[in-house]
Amino acid sequence: MFTYEKKLQYPVDIKRPNPLYAQIILSQYGGPDGELGASVRYLSQRYSMPYPELKALLTDIGTEELGHLEMVAAIVHQLTRNLTTDEIEKSGFAPYFTDHTVGVYPASASGVPFNAAALAVKGDVITDLHEDLAAEQKARTTYDNILRLVDDPDVRDPIRFLREREIVHYQRFGEALRLATDRMNSKNYYAVNPAFDQ
Amino acid sequence: MTDRRKLLARLSASQFAAWELRIYLDTHPCDRVAADLLARYTKETAALKAEYERQYGPLTVANPEEADWQRDPWPWDYQGSDD
Numbered sequence: 001m002f003t004y005e006k007k008l009q010y011p012v013d014i015k016r017p018n019p020l021y022a023q024i025i026l027s028q029y030g031g032p033d034g035e036l037g038a039s040v041r042y043l044s045q046r047y048s049m050p051y052p053e054l055k056a057l058l059t060d061i062g063t064e065e066l067g068h069l070e071m072v073a074a075i076v077h078q079l080t081r082n083l084t085t086d087e088i089e090k091s092g093f094a095p096y097f098t099d100h101t102v103g104v105y106p107a108s109a110s111g112v113p114f115n116a117a118a119l120a121v122k123g124d125v126i127t128d129l130h131e132d133l134a135a136e137q138k139a140r141t142t143y144d145n146i147l148r149l150v151d152d153p154d155v156r157d158p159i160r161f162l163r164e165r166e167i168v169h170y171q172r173f174g175e176a177l178r179l180a181t182d183r184m185n186s187k188n189y190y191a192v193n194p195a196f197d198q
Numbered sequence: 199m200t201d202r203r204k205l206l207a208r209l210s211a212s213q214f215a216a217w218e219l220r221i222y223l224d225t226h227p228c229d230r231v232a233a234d235l236l237a238r239y240t241k242e243t244a245a246l247k248a249e250y251e252r253q254y255g256p257l258t259v260a261n262p263e264e265a266d267w268q269r270d271p272w273p274w275d276y277q278g279s280d281d
Contacts, residue, residue: 012274172221
């Protein structure tokens with residue numbers, strides 16, 4: 001089960017609303033490499049993970065991603081406070097506003113609603129861990145692109161924290177891949193899926 | 199920065215240190231130095247959490263004070279640059 005703790009993992013305090021920034025950063029809520037996909041990816045992959053230390057890792061990182069999902073939502077929410085219709089029209093936020101007002105809806109920066117096709121659960125240990133390594137790098141690239149577009153230090157600070165977490169998770173998943181291959185027959189580990197083959 | 203947010207920052211820093219050690223230990227279960235550090239930060243986090251909840255209300259539903267649980271601010275609320 002899960003319980004909720006009434007705090008963010010890292011503080012979000014944004015003085016100046018900016019609907020353009022909100023639209024860009026929303027991609028890490030419901031976009032192809034966002035935190036919703038990350039949490040569902042790891043928390044779903046753990047059921048076909050045979051090794052206890054890696055069940056723990058997928059559970060822990062999947063749980064942390066839920067905390068990141070909340071941080072991204074807090075950033076988007078605070079960036080859309082007290083907007084005038086004039087600001088909405090000038091910033092390019094009008095299409096999103098038409099469908100969702102200033103609610104936080106899982107979609108990409110380009111307006112595509114969240115799609116589970118952006119994540120994979122293959123049920124094979126080697127395959128899934130490679131997926132996870134790529135996913136962390138794709139999220140890191142997205143945060144890099146956000147940092148290229150956003151100047152406000154109040155917004156950059158929590159985005160930089162989230163970017164650093166992608167790098168740490170990539171490191172842990174690299175260790176997980178090594179631990180998994182160490183447990184398998186070194187002569188044929190590409191031919192054996194320990195989640196299915198006996 | 200208010201006393202509440204100073205305490206929340208100390209709690210978050212300690213909790214983050216413990217969390218980082220936790221996921222490190224998932225892939226390095228034999229690292230005794232990290233395990234000792236995790237024990238230290240877990241204890242520190244528990245003490246800071248108890249102090250925060252005593253002063254400012256519950257962080258989890260385990261605390262029975264329902265009226266305090268509902269009270270603003272919620273974590274995503276903008277709380278002002280120097281509140």
